Amino acid sequence: MPAESLGVVVAHDDRAVIEQIAGVLEAIPDLFVAATSIDRARAGNVVVAGGEVLFTARHLPHPLVAVAFDDPVRTARAALAAGARELIRWPDESDRLAAAVRRAASNGHAPPGEGVVVAVAGARGGLGTSTTVAALAAELRDAIVIDLDPVGAGQRAFAPSGEIRTMDDVLLSLADIDPEALAASLVPHAGETRALHASRTGAEPDIRELNGLLRAARGCARFTLIDCGRGSSDAARLAARNSEVRILIAGDDVASIRGARRLFDVGFRGARILLRRERRRGISLRDLESAFGARPDAVLKTSRDVARAGDLGRLARRPARAIARLAADLRGNA
16 A cells, blocks of 8 residues: 555445445555545545435535435535535546545645635625625735625626626636636736636536635635625535635624524634624624624724725725734734
């Protein structure tokens, strides 16, 4: 066995499928089957799971590759819930299994110096999520913006030249896209950053495509800002689960509290909370802290200048202090 072989745990309720997958893995010199039960997975293992085993799994502590055998739609949903990093259609994509296992393992142990992915979502509409994403990216400077909110598509307003390139243009190549190809697909954005805009047709990347996109993004820029909108799509939730930093923008109202609690359950638990103060008689900070389960990390005051600039597709001349402090903190911890 090679010195740096990677152990794989194969878990499925159909023994025949386990044997098929094991046969493929054992034929690869640097891979070996360590176990056939998730319970026996150890640190450093990658789990390959499918069938009812996958449907009952939730947030495994090991890198996970999901296998879809006869119900790809249901499997994709289960894979998202379990935090899978790759999805393989079996046996049609058996030739992709070894590469998927290696990618899942490397994603779980990202080497120092790789780009940082920051997922941003709003607890409700009207909180200026897209403006905040664009402003933070501009303040970070070495950053790109990826819009995963095809409903709002708010990042289009900040395309200075009016040039729009959307997810539709690269969707077919996302699974295997490299940093150079992604960089060539980006268009100018606010504050001298670059962006890939949300789909015009509502299409969103699946697990395999989104993981390919995030891999390339980490090699393309020091920071990648993901506009997750309200975090309601499968792609936005997966991006949040696979990001290094999560930011939740909330208002001082009941709708934001409800929206924040929803987001905590779909990938944004532990997120930094940016509170946008909009009303003189909004809910008190003490009550908001109790509702969110944590004290807001920063307060964004509503500014007419910022709102007016956003309506015109521009950023305010000076970033809000909260944005500047957050950017400095991210740069310091990157």
